[in-house]
Amino acid sequence: MGIDMKNSEGYMDLVPYQALTNIERKDKAVSKPAFRPLVYICAPFNGAVKENVLKATQFAGFAFNCGCIPLTPHLLFPFMDDSNEKERDLAIFMDIILMGKCQEVWVLGDVISRGMSIEIEKARKRRQLVRYFNRNFEEVDAL
Numbered sequence: 001m002g003i004d005m006k007n008s009e010g011y012m013d014l015v016p017y018q019a020l021t022n023i024e025r026k027d028k029a030v031s032k033p034a035f036r037p038l039v040y041i042c043a044p045f046n047g048a049v050k051e052n053v054l055k056a057t058q059f060a061g062f063a064f065n066c067g068c069i070p071l072t073p074h075l076l077f078p079f080m081d082d083s084n085e086k087e088r089d090l091a092i093f094m095d096i097i098l099m100g101k102c103q104e105v106w107v108l109g110d111v112i113s114r115g116m117s118i119e120i121e122k123a124r125k126r127r128q129l130v131r132y133f134n135r136n137f138e139e140v141d142a143l
Helices: 014-031 049-065 085-099 114-125
Strands: 038-042 069-071 104-108 129-133
Touching: 038 049, 038 085, 038 114, 049 069, 049 104, 085 114, 104 114, 114 129
Parallel strands: 038 069, 038 104, 104 129
Antiparallel strands: none
């Protein structure tokens, strides 16, 4: 639906046109949220699984609060058996596919697991931005 530049008598009347256009723009801005980059959450899973799941969930919340859309793949596949080598390799394969859709890779923790190192290496080969955070979610230099 457009806004007519002419008044009811057919004459150009830009003041109401501009006012209505501004209102329409504001309505669109409210209904359409600002851009949020998709970030891949690279965090430990194996070992202390319950603790690692909680920490990855908190890290995803932190990324969201930073204006990002977090993608935490190891929380997406709870049906996969991490102790089964074939399923673990398949899960990492799927993770890497998902990581390819992300603008950035955020790495959590002081220790890099085998799976995390595979993901980080692939991100670097793809020239994706890799950012590192300590357990308090403070950004640090690469490990």
